[in-house]
Amino acid sequence: MIFTMRKTIYLLFAVIAAAVCTACGNSAFSIEGKLTDAGTQNLRIVYQAGDSIVSQWVPAVNGEFKVDGKASDLSVVYLYSAQMQLIAHLAVEGSDHIKIEGSIADRYNLKVTGSDINEQWNDFIRAHAADFKAMRNDRTDKAIADYIDKNPKNVVSTLLLTCDYSDISSPNAQALLKKIDKTAKPEQLLSLYSQFLNSGDLTSKKVASLKLRNDQDSLVIVRTYDHPATILFFWRNEDSDRQTTVNSLKTLCRGSRLQMVDICLDSDTLDWRRTIDGDSVKWGHYKAIGGVVDKTIVDLNVKGSPYFIVADSTGTQIYRGTQFDKLRDVLNKKKIK
Incomplete structure (x- = not known):
């Protein structure tokens, strides 16, 4: 879904270019999806597992697909179409069984279920779908800031900041990061974004x-x-x-x-x-x-x-x-x- 988060999308591929991509970890998760306008195509998922970046193709038939993966720690999975258009981002960890339904054409209103973290994250995105679609960054950034102020101990605050905030290298983002309790910003979630979070004045x-x-x-x-x-x-x-x-x-x-x-x-x-x-x-x-x-x-x-x-x-x-x-x-x- 969020697509100010394009920065995170492409950062993953930057990491892929610099490292050998191999799956690791011992805890299995699964993602099932039904996308009404996906047809039959190869989708792609990319996510971090331990010190590696995993990238794999996933066949979708009549819009339906299922993929299994391994991630011992909480990670973010990015789902793309065959044309490498971002469809969704999902939070996964071992034993999760996540379901995603909806339309690629209306990706900000996709329905994600299967874990409290995903459902809370998805609820936020759907609540602000119109602003995300119109790229009204001032509104979405304020909504994220308000969420962080009210939920400093919720890991969803970290997911919103790193994946959906318009510019995570900005001073405002740095200030918001400091507001999040360290128990809600696990290192594995921050590691992908470290070059932005510590980039200083570009x-x-x-x-x-x-x-x-x-x-x-x-x-x-x-x-x-x-x-x-x-x-x-x-x-x-x-x-x-x-x-x-x-x-x-x-x-x-x-x-x-x-x-x-x-x-x-x-x-x-x-x-x-x-x-x-x-x-x-x-x-x-x-x-x-x-x-x-x-x-x-x-x-x-x-x-x-x-x-x-x-x-x-x-x-x-x-x-x-x-x-x-x-x-x-x-x-x-x-x-x-």
Whole structure:
């Protein structure tokens, strides 16, 4: 379900790329699902088990599937479609028998049962489904903060913060983490997110140049020092209000010397080409089919989509975040046009 949590999705694959993936642990769990619009396809699950990351394909027939795994400690399982679209995240530990029902198209309203932790987590997501779907991060972040204030000893607080908060490297997230009782934030849940939780100020890292894959499938160098500012816009076709954002960027860049760079995080390049053809813009279009851990952008620590990074002519990052209005305000305040 939560999809500000895209950051966690891709972080798992970053770990996979760096380690040999083997299943470990002695405690079995199972997940059964019925997704009305899944049809027949290979789904994929990814989760941490001990010191390893387990990644395996799961056949779904007429939308139904079952998968068995092993995890001696509480872990988070991420479920993806064959196209690597996130469907759900689930909390599992040994002896759990989890059930998930609903529609991929309405993933924020999926029904998850089988353990108190999952049911409480799922209840929160469903209660705020409209805000998550619309990516109203200010509302969902506040709801998570309120939940943590009321439930500091509940492990669901840690799951919400690490999986569903819009930016877990932010000072606000750091403050919320400190509010959670240490009995409710087991080390195995925090370990995957340690690079975000301890990342400090990412804006201190300069973006002088990037090697990106363009619409001709060629790697090209994009430099920031040729323009007063460069806007990196990371997106997916599924992003709500994407066209509104593109139109706002068009207006912002019209008649300016700003360099606009849009980077698609989808693996489906056919949809990408159709989308950029429909945008009717002259700026550069690039793709990172590996998502935020694609080797061309992995060092940027992109937090999901939509996401913006703005660098000035020295490569200094002057804005990182999800809100176009704040991006525009930063440029106006610095009188960059």
